[in-house]
Amino acid sequence: MDAPEVEVRTEPDDTVVIRPSGVIDAAAAVHLQRILVHTVRKVRPPRIILDLSAVSHLDPISVGTVSAACELGDDHQVAMCFHNPSSRISEQLTKAGVPRQRLHRNDVVA
Template identity: 50%
Template sequence: MNGTAVTVETRPDGTLIIHPRGQLDADRAVELRRTIVHAVRRVRPLRLVVDLRNLHDLDAINVGTLAAACQLGDDHQVAVFLDYCCPTIAERLTAAGVPGYRLRHTAPAA
């Protein structure tokens, strides 16, 4: 997906990894939401990982999208995990209702 803020890869074990990068704001919200919904509803991997290591910032719309992705995954028997988010984003996600066990490889707050 050249020129986009979101790329997708599939691992040999069937894990689907979504890589958002840069700053996800309202202009990019639709792209992330469509990618996640397509993955959960159509592809239906056993595990969906959203790798947040290359994300500079996340607005409220996309925080809500990631929180909803966890619930959507539960509805469709897809385990959703959010990896490598910074402490600030982890705090926002937790405040939005994302359970702590879904946040993996998160650096502790300084």
């Protein structure tokens, strides 16, 4: 499978916004994992926003990848939050251990 479309940009305050799109399945999770790990370990921004507004599905491996990246960010003092996940994805992430206060939907905690 081809790597998913992932937009990465840095905001003026040095926040890195990562915006994947489409279906993130096991194969696509590898690409997303590489981006997340590189950003946390090498770029080390003060904050990472994983914008999930264009993601239609996260399979269980992808959910685990995202949850682990959240913990990796904590270990490296990089705040990580998730913007605009669908209700289903929000539920999957909280079940995987992502704190609910890190999930934001249209500037409201999901």
